[in-house]
Amino acid sequence: MNRPFVFINSAMSADGKISSRDRRQIRISGKEDLMRVDELRAASDAIMVGVGTVLADDPGLRVKSRILREKRKDMGQLKEPFRIVADSNARTPANAKILGPGCMIAVSYSAPEERLDRLRSGCEIIKCGTEMVDLPGLMEELYNRGVRRLMVEGGARLNWSLIELGLVDEIYIYIGGLIIGGERAPSLVDGPGFRNSFPRLSLQSVQRLDEGLLLQWELH
Numbered sequence: 001m002n003r004p005f006v007f008i009n010s011a012m013s014a015d016g017k018i019s020s021r022d023r024r025q026i027r028i029s030g031k032e033d034l035m036r037v038d039e040l041r042a043a044s045d046a047i048m049v050g051v052g053t054v055l056a057d058d059p060g061l062r063v064k065s066r067i068l069r070e071k072r073k074d075m076g077q078l079k080e081p082f083r084i085v086a087d088s089n090a091r092t093p094a095n096a097k098i099l100g101p102g103c104m105i106a107v108s109y110s111a112p113e114e115r116l117d118r119l120r121s122g123c124e125i126i127k128c129g130t131e132m133v134d135l136p137g138l139m140e141e142l143y144n145r146g147v148r149r150l151m152v153e154g155g156a157r158l159n160w161s162l163i164e165l166g167l168v169d170e171i172y173i174y175i176g177g178l179i180i181g182g183e184r185a186p187s188l189v190d191g192p193g194f195r196n197s198f199p200r201l202s203l204q205s206v207q208r209l210d211e212g213l214l215l216q217w218e219l220h
C-alpha cells in the first residue's frame with residue numbers, strides 16, 4: 001500500500017495529559033514550541049485531526065507565519081497544507097474554523113446525507129469505510145492526491161487507531177511544565193490500549209524548549 005510518511009505532533013503535560021478532564025483545550029506549549037509546530041505544519045502536505053478535536057478545540061490548522069506561507073509558495077507548493085478531519089458521521093459543525101478551501105472531511109458511507117449537504121460548500125468530502133473512516137484507505141487516497149508528508153495533531157483516539165494500525169512513522173511529543181490530572185482526561189494515546197505486544201520507539205532527539213522538553217521518537 002502506498003501511503004504518506006505519517007507523524008504525530010502533540011503537546012502533553014508532565015503527567016501525560018493532552019487536555020483537561022472536561023476536554024477543554026489547554027495551552028501546554030510555550031512560544032518557542034508553537035513556532036516549531038508552525039514550521040512542522042509548513043513542512044507538511046496535509047494536517048489531520050479527529051472530529052473529537054474539532055468539536056473540543058475548533059482548530060484552524062493554518063500556517064500562522066506569513067513568511068512560512070510565502071516560502072511554500074516560492075517552492076511551488078500550495079500556500080498552506082490540506083486540512084483533513086476523520087469524521088465518520090459528518091459531525092463537523094458547519095461553522096467550524098477548519099472549513100474553507102483546502103479542507104477535506106473523510107467520512108464513512110454511513111454519514112447522513114443531510115449533514116454532508118451542510119458541509120459540502122466548505123470542504124471536499126472523501127468517503128471511505130462503511131461505519132467508520134477506513135484509515136489505511138484514507139492514507140492511500142491522500143497519497144494518490146500527492147500527500148507525501150502527513151502531520152497528525154490528535155487527538156487521543158485518532159492517535160490510538162493510527163498507531164494500532166501501524167500507520168505512524170514518527171512522534172514528536174512536547175512535555176510542558178504543568179500537571180493536568182484526571183483519570184478521564186485524554187492522554188497522548190487512548191482507545192482500548194495494548195495488551196501483550198507494545199509498540200517500541202527509538203529516541204531520535206531531545207531538546208529543551210520553553211519550560212519543557214521536546215522528544216522525537218521513531219516507531220519500529
Ligand SMILES: NC(=O)C1=CN([C@@H]2O[C@H](COP(=O)(O)OP(=O)(O)OC[C@H]3O[C@@H](n4cnc5c(N)ncnc54)[C@H](OP(=O)(O)O)[C@@H]3O)[C@@H](O)[C@H]2O)C=CC1
Nearest residue numbers: 010011019023050051052053088133154155156157158161
Ligand atoms: N495537546 C495536544 O497536542 C492536543 C490535544 N487535543 C485534545 O484531545 C481531545 C480530543 O481527543 P479525542 O476526543 O480522542 O478526539 P480525536 O480528535 O482523536 O477524534 C476522535 C474521533 O475521530 C473519529 N474517527 C473517525 N475515524 C476514526 C478512526 N478510524 N479511528 C479513531 N477515530 C476516528 C471518531 O468519531 P466518529 O466515530 O464520529 O467518526 C472518534 O471519536 C480534545 O480535548 C483536544 O483538546 C487534541 C489534539 C492535540
Ligand SMILES: Nc1nc(O)c(N)c(N[C@@H]2O[C@H](COP(=O)(O)O)[C@@H](O)[C@H]2O)n1
Nearest residue numbers: 011026027028029057059060061062153
Ligand atoms: N502543539 C500544541 N500545543 C498545545 O499546547 C496545544 N494545546 C495544541 N493543540 C493542538 O493545536 C490545535 C490548535 O490549532 P490552531 O491554533 O487552532 O491552528 C488543537 O486543535 C490541537 O490539535 N498543540
